[in-house]
Amino acid sequence: AQTVTQSQPEMSVQEAETVTLSCTYDTSESDYYLFWYKQPPSRQMILVIRQEAYKQQNATENRFSVNFQKAAKSFSLKISDSQLGDAAMYFCAYRRNNNDMRFGAGTRLTVKP
Amino acid sequence: DTGVSQDPRHKITKRGQNVTFRCDPISEHNRLYWYRQTLGQGPEFLTYFQNEAQLEKSRLLSDRFSAERPKGSFSTLEIQRTEQGDSAMYLCASSLSWDRGLREAFFGQGTRLTVV
Numbered sequence: 439a440q441t442v443t444q445s446q447p448e449m450s451v452q453e454a455e456t457v458t459l460s461c462t463y464d465t466s467e468s469d470y471y472l473f474w475y476k477q478p479p480s481r482q483m484i485l486v487i488r489q490e491a492y493k494q495q496n497a498t499e500n501r502f503s504v505n506f507q508k509a510a511k512s513f514s515l516k517i518s519d520s521q522l523g524d525a526a527m528y529f530c531a532y533r534r535n536n537n538d539m540r541f542g543a544g545t546r547l548t549v550k551p
Numbered sequence: 552d553t554g555v556s557q558d559p560r561h562k563i564t565k566r567g568q569n570v571t572f573r574c575d576p577i578s579e580h581n582r583l584y585w586y587r588q589t590l591g592q593g594p595e596f597l598t599y600f601q602n603e604a605q606l607e608k609s610r611l612l613s614d615r616f617s618a619e620r621p622k623g624s625f626s627t628l629e630i631q632r633t634e635q636g637d638s639a640m641y642l643c644a645s646s647l648s649w650d651r652g653l654r655e656a657f658f659g660q661g662t663r664l665t666v667v
Contacts, residue, residue: 442593471654483594483642483658490654529593538584538607539644539656541593 444542461530555659576645586642
């Protein structure tokens, strides 16, 4: 079974600074996708960034980038130039082939002005 | 199409009552998922459909839970004889299947169930 582990229940960052959220996963598959989702308070979950396992290049989306280490089964999210609107729960998720997505327990990010 | 829609947004029910939730996915998406999320936790997978076929059910989905997607469009999730432990946010998501090229799922705003 696939499992996703987020070892940081809470993180805090100063506005305009950089923060990295950690995620590790367990799988025996070679072809899969990894995602970071953001869930603001009382709002719906939205996709931040995704990474295809077959791609060596790390995905980037504006201020968001990932560090994908396939051998180590690690998938961290870096948020640069943090903004107040980045405050949310962040969930790491894994999807294999044609199956459902499995989520980690989440990291609550606080951004301090 | 404005995205995944869930109804109702909030539901308060007495223990032992039955409840039904509805999810309308993004229209061209053939996959539909149900997740349950308790406070401070990540979404836990319950079940998913491809078109009208229910392809997988989690062990979390006890006999009191049933889900349908009769015409491959909207889906319903029914909980019979609700228990206080059923109190949670129920999330619906939709996506295209792997072979149709889209990888991520799009989520609705959820239905928050409170069992008193």
